[in-house]
Amino acid sequence: MRLALRLALTFGLLAAASSALVGVGIRYRLVATETERFREDVRGICERIKGEVKRQADADRTLITGFCEGNELVEHVGLAIDSGEIDERRLSFSSRVRTERKAFGMDELLVGVEKGDIVGASPTTLIGMAPSEVDALIRADASTYALRMGPVPAIVTRCTKASPNGRLVGMVAARHVDPTMDRIARTLGITVVPSWPRRAAVADDDGSETAALTTATASAPKPRPKSAKGPASAKSSAPPPPTPVAPSVATSSGASVAGGAERATCQIEDARGAALPFEIVKSTRELEANLAEVDRAVGVLAIVAAVVAFLVAVVLARSIGRPLSVLAQEAGKVAAGEAQPLQVRGSGEVRELGLAFDRMITDLAVTRRRLAAASRVAAWREVARRVAHEVKNPLAPIRAAVETLRRLRAREDPRFDEYFDEATRTVLDEVHRISNIVTEFTRFARLPPPRPQDIDVEEVARHVVQMHKAAAGELHLSHVTQRRAPAIRADRDQVIQVLTNLVQNALDAVKDVPGGAVTLTTDTDGHYVSFSVADNGSGISPEFAGRLFEPYSTTKSSGTGLGLAIAQRIAYEHNGELSYVGASANGRGAVFRLVLPVEGPPPSSEGPPPSSDG
Incomplete structure (x- = not known):
């Protein structure tokens, strides 16, 4: 099959598949967005309901408070109480209470005096309330509204005013929650499912007004979990309560819930913590209609996109197939190692591709040369900086000693001869230190490549331990074999150099530790051999652990800081690894591990074979 045909088929299938995938992805995203938006709307309705209830309660409280302050009814009740004419005027006051309740649009209204004397109430069934309950309602906090719990939940507001003789007259109003919920539900197109049994409305005593009754005794609202009661309640002497309506769905609460529906649980609370939980239900018919419209739009767009993409793919395949075949043949020569400029025929982007390849x-060749040069410059710059830093440290005491000698000599100080010996020793010691730094740097810079040969791992380990027995003195130095290691190909002298450095560092770490011990352990998995050097010294701080193998990093006053750097370089050139493992098994000291491959270093790292003269 020719390249052009293959490209046409491939592009066409990719176009169709990508169009389908994009369509599915877009649909999924739109469906998720629309569904989440719908759910957010439902959840937002909870806040809207709570806000509407709070606004209604604040409006009721403002209305009732203003009535107490500016209306004559409460003031006249106070005057009647003080003058003892309350009984003669009670009927008149009661009639005015009924009138004011209708004017306020409240479901319940009660005017009373402290200690529980009811002056007027509407509906009249409230007159049967106990004096203690009336007194509690009047004395409750009037600065905020309260929720009345029970079979007929209500929003309760109140106000009080003192008579000239100091008697407290109060007005308590209640607005039933159910009608408020029904009004909000109709406005928002939802269904409210209350957690309380809904009660049917019944006629007032004179048949001219209606109010929902409850068999609960009225009292001031209380915080959750104790249920609070409002002013509109009756004792057992009141007319019997009506049969409760089924609590599943409010009959006049907005949209039907037939079919799918989204639900959210909400509650309204007052300042004291009393809460009325309820559930809102919103039909998903609107959501389903929106999703169906999304499906239709995405489907049409996907089909159109697939057809257009397939046609474009055919045209592109025919236009670039032949030049690409030539380009592939020429590029194959480069892949084979013949890095020659391409002879590309064609026009447009294909020709530009060939020129860009050239x-x-x-x-690429220029960049490789530049990178190699830059890498060498950067490496030597870093080495020069570190060498300068290390050499600078010994120069300070040398300079101080010389300057002191010059001052003593200039003053012909009698202590000159005494200080001369001390100063010259300091100079010689620091010069020796500089010499050691230069020597170690020379070893680091001129480290020869490994000259591998077959070596016995166990013999090398025993040899290193035996070399340091005398230096260890009373310290415990031992060799442990976990699994017998096979012979490996490595530079014996360099491996001994690495192990010597590790063992010497470990001995230095435990020389002042009672019962100090150093263990050299060998192990193998058949492909790699490991040498682990563990001690029970004070260990290595986390801050220094990250710089262990950097040149000139050391915690020793007499060290150059190149030992571990040289050791790690030897490990790398053997295609192995030298690493700091951490603390010993007992949580103390430090463990370093050298891992070498059994087959030895790669051929590119090997130096000439060892000569007979060493």
Whole structure:
């Protein structure tokens, strides 16, 4: 099959598949967005309901408070109480209470005096309330509204005013929650499912007004979990309560819930913590209609996109197939190692691709040379900086000693001869230190490549331990074999150099530790051999652990800081690894591990074979 045909089929299938995938992805995203938006709307309705209830309660409280302050009814009740004419005027006051309740649009209204004397109430069934309950309602906090719990939940507001003789007259109003919920539900197109049994409305005593009754005794609202009661309640002497309506769905609460529906649980609370939980239900018919419209739009767009993409793919395949075949043949020569400029025929982007490929071949060679040079410069710059830093440290005491000698000599100080010996020793010691730094740097810079040969791992480990027995003195130095290691190919002298450095560092770490011990352990998994050097010294701080293998990093006053750097370089050139493992098994000291491959270093790292003269 020719390249052009293959490209046409491939592009066409990719176009169709990508169009389908994009369509599915867009649909999924739109469906998720629309569904989440719908759910957010439902959840937002809870806040809207709570806000509407609070606004209604605040409006009721403002209305009732203003009535107490500016209306004559409460003032006249106070005057009647003080003058003893309350009984003669009670009927008149009661009639005015009924009138004011209708004017306020409240479901319940009660005017009373402290200690529980009811002056007027509407509906009249409230007159049967106990004096203690009336007194509690009047004395309750009037600065905020309260929720009345029970079979007929209500929003209760109140106000009080003192008579000239100091008698407290109060007005308590209640607005039933159910009608408020029904009004909000109709406005928002939802269904409210209350957690309390809904009660049917019944006629007032004179048949001219209606109010929902409850068999609960009225009292001031109380915080959760104790249920609070409002002013509109009756004792057992009141007319019997009506049969409760089924609590599943409010009959006049907005949209039907037939079919799918989204639900959210909400509650309204007052300042004291009393809460009325309820559930809102919103039909998903609107959501389903929106999703169906999304499906239709995405489907049409996907089909159109697939057809257009397939046609474009055929045209593109025919236009670039032949030039690409030539380009592939020429590029194959480069892949085979013949890095020659391409002879590309064609026009447009294909020709630009060929020219760019030619430039890439040229730039690649130049870049490789530049990177190698820059890497060498950066490496030597860092080494020079570190060497300068290390050499600078010994120069300070040398300079101080010389300057002191010059001052003593200039003053012909009699202590000159005494200080001369001390100063010259300091100079010689620091010069020796500089010499050691230069020597170690020379070893680091001129480290020869490994000259591998077959070596016995166990013999090398025993040899290193035996070399340090005398230096260990009373310290415990031992060799442990976990699994017998096979012979490996490695530079014996360099491996001994690494192990010597590790063992010497471990001995230095435990020389002042009672019962100090150093263990050299060998192990193998058949492909790699490991040498682990563990001690029970004070260990290595986390701050210094990250710089262990950097040149000139050391905690010793007499060290150059190149030992571990040289050791790690030897490990790398053997295709192995030298690492700091951490603390010993007992949580103390430090463990370093050298891992070497059994087959030895790669051929590119090997030096000439060892000569007979060593």
